Amino acid sequence: MNTETAVELIDVSKAFPGVVALDRVSLAVRKGEVHALLGENGAGKSTLLKIMSGVYSADHGSIRLDGQPVQPGNPSHARQLGICLVHQELQQVPELTVAENIFLAQELHYPGRVVINRAASYREAERLLARIGVSLDVRARIKSFGIAERQMIEIAKALLGNAKVIAFDEPTSSLSTVETEKLFQVIRELKTKGVGIIYVSHRLEEISVIADSLSILRDGKKIISGDAAEFDQARMVQFMVGRDLTALPELEVHAADASGQPQVRREVLTATAIRNAKIKDVSFSLREGEILGIAGLVGSGRTELMRAIYGADPAEGTVTVLGRKLTARSPQKSIQNGLGLIPEDRKGQSILRLMSVKNNIIMASIQKAERFGILSGRRMTEAVRTYFDRMNIRPKNPEMPIANLSGGNQQKAVVARSLLANSSVLIFDEPTRGIDVGAKSEIYILMRELAKQGKSIIMVSSELPEVLLMSDRVLVMREGRLTAELSRAEASEQTIMHYATGGK
Amino acid sequence: MATKDSPSTDAAIGQARSARSSFSLGMVVLKQVKQLGIIFALLAIVVTFAALTPIFLTRENLTNIVVQSSINGMIAVGMTLVIIQGGIDLSVGSLVALVGMVVTTTMLHGLSVPLAIGLGILLGVAVGVINGTMISKLGLQPFIVTLGTMSLIRGAALVYSHGDPVFKVAPAFRAIFAGTILGLPGPIFYLIVVALTGIFLLNLTRFGVFIKAVGGSEEAARMCGVNILRFKILTYTVCSIFTALAAMVMVGRLGAAEPISGGGFELDAIAATAVGGTSMSGGRGNITGTIMGALILGALRNGLTLMNVQSFYQVLATGAIILIAVSVDRFTQAKQA
Numbered sequence: 001m002n003t004e005t006a007v008e009l010i011d012v013s014k015a016f017p018g019v020v021a022l023d024r025v026s027l028a029v030r031k032g033e034v035h036a037l038l039g040e041n042g043a044g045k046s047t048l049l050k051i052m053s054g055v056y057s058a059d060h061g062s063i064r065l066d067g068q069p070v071q072p073g074n075p076s077h078a079r080q081l082g083i084c085l086v087h088q089e090l091q092q093v094p095e096l097t098v099a100e101n102i103f104l105a106q107e108l109h110y111p112g113r114v115v116i117n118r119a120a121s122y123r124e125a126e127r128l129l130a131r132i133g134v135s136l137d138v139r140a141r142i143k144s145f146g147i148a149e150r151q152m153i154e155i156a157k158a159l160l161g162n163a164k165v166i167a168f169d170e171p172t173s174s175l176s177t178v179e180t181e182k183l184f185q186v187i188r189e190l191k192t193k194g195v196g197i198i199y200v201s202h203r204l205e206e207i208s209v210i211a212d213s214l215s216i217l218r219d220g221k222k223i224i225s226g227d228a229a230e231f232d233q234a235r236m237v238q239f240m241v242g243r244d245l246t247a248l249p250e251l252e253v254h255a256a257d258a259s260g261q262p263q264v265r266r267e268v269l270t271a272t273a274i275r276n277a278k279i280k281d282v283s284f285s286l287r288e289g290e291i292l293g294i295a296g297l298v299g300s301g302r303t304e305l306m307r308a309i310y311g312a313d314p315a316e317g318t319v320t321v322l323g324r325k326l327t328a329r330s331p332q333k334s335i336q337n338g339l340g341l342i343p344e345d346r347k348g349q350s351i352l353r354l355m356s357v358k359n360n361i362i363m364a365s366i367q368k369a370e371r372f373g374i375l376s377g378r379r380m381t382e383a384v385r386t387y388f389d390r391m392n393i394r395p396k397n398p399e400m401p402i403a404n405l406s407g408g409n410q411q412k413a414v415v416a417r418s419l420l421a422n423s424s425v426l427i428f429d430e431p432t433r434g435i436d437v438g439a440k441s442e443i444y445i446l447m448r449e450l451a452k453q454g455k456s457i458i459m460v461s462s463e464l465p466e467v468l469l470m471s472d473r474v475l476v477m478r479e480g481r482l483t484a485e486l487s488r489a490e491a492s493e494q495t496i497m498h499y500a501t502g503g504k
Numbered sequence: 505m506a507t508k509d510s511p512s513t514d515a516a517i518g519q520a521r522s523a524r525s526s527f528s529l530g531m532v533v534l535k536q537v538k539q540l541g542i543i544f545a546l547l548a549i550v551v552t553f554a555a556l557t558p559i560f561l562t563r564e565n566l567t568n569i570v571v572q573s574s575i576n577g578m579i580a581v582g583m584t585l586v587i588i589q590g591g592i593d594l595s596v597g598s599l600v601a602l603v604g605m606v607v608t609t610t611m612l613h614g615l616s617v618p619l620a621i622g623l624g625i626l627l628g629v630a631v632g633v634i635n636g637t638m639i640s641k642l643g644l645q646p647f648i649v650t651l652g653t654m655s656l657i658r659g660a661a662l663v664y665s666h667g668d669p670v671f672k673v674a675p676a677f678r679a680i681f682a683g684t685i686l687g688l689p690g691p692i693f694y695l696i697v698v699a700l701t702g703i704f705l706l707n708l709t710r711f712g713v714f715i716k717a718v719g720g721s722e723e724a725a726r727m728c729g730v731n732i733l734r735f736k737i738l739t740y741t742v743c744s745i746f747t748a749l750a751a752m753v754m755v756g757r758l759g760a761a762e763p764i765s766g767g768g769f770e771l772d773a774i775a776a777t778a779v780g781g782t783s784m785s786g787g788r789g790n791i792t793g794t795i796m797g798a799l800i801l802g803a804l805r806n807g808l809t810l811m812n813v814q815s816f817y818q819v820l821a822t823g824a825i826i827l828i829a830v831s832v833d834r835f836t837q838a839k840q841a
Contacts, residue, residue: 310727312726312727330729330731331726331727331728331729332729332730332731334729335728335729336729341727343727348721348723348724349723349724349727350724350727351721351724352717352720352721352724352725352728353720353721353724354716354720354721354787354788355716355717355720359713359716359717363713363717363725363728363729363730364728364729366710366713366714367710370710373709373710374708374709375708375709375710375712375713417728421729
């Protein structure tokens with residue numbers, strides 16, 4: 001391995017009003033190595049990446065690139081210097097084509113630098129995408145692609161130019177196993193070219209696969225750096241949270257399995273012959289107190305199926321909840337009938353980002369705070385208060401803007417919204433996406449608790465370990481169809497992947 | 505599960521929480537300063553004109569300013585609701601003319617005063633429902649829809665009146681809108697009624713919460729079960745009703761109605777809303793700010809007129825005030841983020 005340093009941060013500090021986001025953090029990334037950056041949400045990882053890529057400027061400290069001090073003033077300056085960031089929140093213009101997005105602000109022109117050379121941009125865009133093994137229509141608009149494909153496009157954009165350092169912020173959070181492996185191949189290829197890679201992920205199992213070295217941040221301070229080989233997952237978690245927490249394996253098994261036989265319980269939701277442009281004739285049912293996992297590759301129609309059932313997208317077919325058939329489905333009707341959805345896209349479809357936590361929780365059942373048509377602030381607070389304890393929403397301040405909460409706490413507030421609306425059937429679409437380790441296990445425990453209390457849960461997830469851990473039963477989807485129904489005993493990474501990728 | 509409540513984590517979270525809450529306290533203070541800022545701006549204008557011309561700070565003139573600002577203020581309250589909800593209504597100015605013409609003409613033809621008032625309000629409801637339905641049901645851009653209805657309504661007013669103004673307004677009608685009510689000049693009374701209604705709707709009803717929710721994140725609001733269609737139509741309807749009321753106050757005050765009146769009123773209302781600190785991209789805003797905004801613009805015009813400044817310069821000054829206000833607003837927003 002190359003021992004030259006690609007990028008080095010020395011004593012970098014950054015404070016925001018009331019919060020020290022980074023406190024004298026130093027770390028070095030060698031050329032051709034993958035350096036993982038770990039820490040819970042709010043530990044300072046994102047701030048660090050943003051300082052490197054010129055979004056923020058550091059209050060104190062310096063950055064050295066190839067041994068030379070640099071001060072990236074803004075993202076495009078950082079890009080020119082050779083520092084690229086693949087964002088967690090995709091920074092793309094939905095109305096522009098793939099090629100236009102990739103070459104945004106660095107368009108390819110015909111000689112004379114006035115007229116854009118479309119043919120060349122399409123060709124180059126295709127070539128960049130081919131380098132990460134992706135082939136898609138570079139003439140299509142970004143908005144026609146799903147999150148996984150958009151991420152690939154974002155990565156292709158980062159490959160553009162001669163990047164010396166590429167920072168990946170949660171690149172795999174919405175990628176399937178196959179796509180993740182594809183990404184790792186790309187990263188390995190970048191390594192051989194001497195690019196220094198900073199890799200931020202909450203999926204610890206990936207770290208031992210892809211990372212050469214790592215640094216762990218906590219509360220804005222660097223806790224430890226070292227070779228990735230020296231850390232197993234338990235040790236990583238220990239440094240991240242500052243306590244010993246072996247989250248996943250020790251979750252208790254579901255009651256149904258403890259007794260060794262599934263209990264026959266009533267069906268609380270049946271979906272019959274659901275179909276629209278993305279869904280092809282899907283039928284299934286959900287039993288009381290059950291956690292039903294929906295697995296499949298990204299793009300297999302899982303989210304679309306859930307949206308169709310919930311009434312967010314139009315679809316044919318019938319949905320029955322608690323014995324009542326939902327006619328003319330809409331989110332409003334679903335909520336009234338006890339069906340709640342916790343959407344995949346938290347920022348866009350789930351939280352009301354300008355509003356307080358209180359308003360976010362009460363949104364679906366605001367009539368509870370009304371008296372003669374007048375809202376009472378006291379009633380609103382009373383209605384939501386118990387949920388702060390019950391769901392462990394931190395900080396315990398109902399008036400705080402929800403945008404200031406961590407992803408995990410936002411998610412808990414959204415779940416609280418459905419519970420307050422008396423939903424007895426809950427659909428979780430990617431419940432732990434972009435959520436840190438500690439909050440993740442809290443969400444798992446919460447889902448288990450809810451199931452035990454008789455709530456019935458459908459869980460869509462791209463993370464196979466999550467599907468296997470949580471589900472009493474697993475449905476596998478492929479290209480808009482159900483391809484398998486697996487009992488807990490039958491479900492394994494192998495069987496699920498088999499049916500998800502086209503096995504019969 | 506057992507480790508969930510370990511003391512060390514609680515301490516860490518406690519620290520984070522105190523850091524966060526001081527942050528939010530800062531934001532609350534900033535918000536207050538922002539609110540105070542607009543009061544200071546109004547005071548600054550009052551003090552400046554008071555120093556420059558002795559008549560400005562008389563009781564008569566101050567009353568005059570509020571009366572002159574009342575029409576704009578009433579329309580601006582409706583406009584604020586529409587803008588917070590993520591839309592815009594350009595048709596208000598034309599609606600002022602149409603309501604004025606229809607109400608005065610029908611009274612001339614013998615319609616009783618209460619029925620004429622009812623007709624005026626009904627006209628507002630109809631226009632609001634048309635605007636709101638086209639925007640929500642057909643998914644059209646509010647700017648384009650209301651640009652269209654702006655022209656359509658103006659045309660209707662002109663066709664209906666053959667372009668002729670009406671100079672005869674029933675005294676009873678004038679008394680209701682321009683007479684003294686509860687010791688206040690009619691226009692001020694109605695401004696207060698409309699402002700309080702707006703504040704009530706925005707802050708104390710489901711309607712207000714939904715307006716903010718839809719303006720801030722429409723898709724998320726829909727997923728929460730908000731009936732977007734209904735609330736958009738309702739918002740535009742409320743705006744048009746306030747506008748119809750403003751039109752009748754204007755007719756009452758002037759004792760006349762003109763088919764070309766109300767031109768540019770939509771821009772004045774948007775200006776008052778913007779100066780008042782409501783975000784043009786929706787999701788947040790407040791009625792008190794809008795009323796202050798209307799008063800600032802009114803006081804500015806009044807003061808400049810008293811000083812015999814040519815009206816051309818008044819237009820310049822109005823533009824400058826709008827730009828300064830939104831710049832200050834932007835600055836405080838950036839501080840919060």
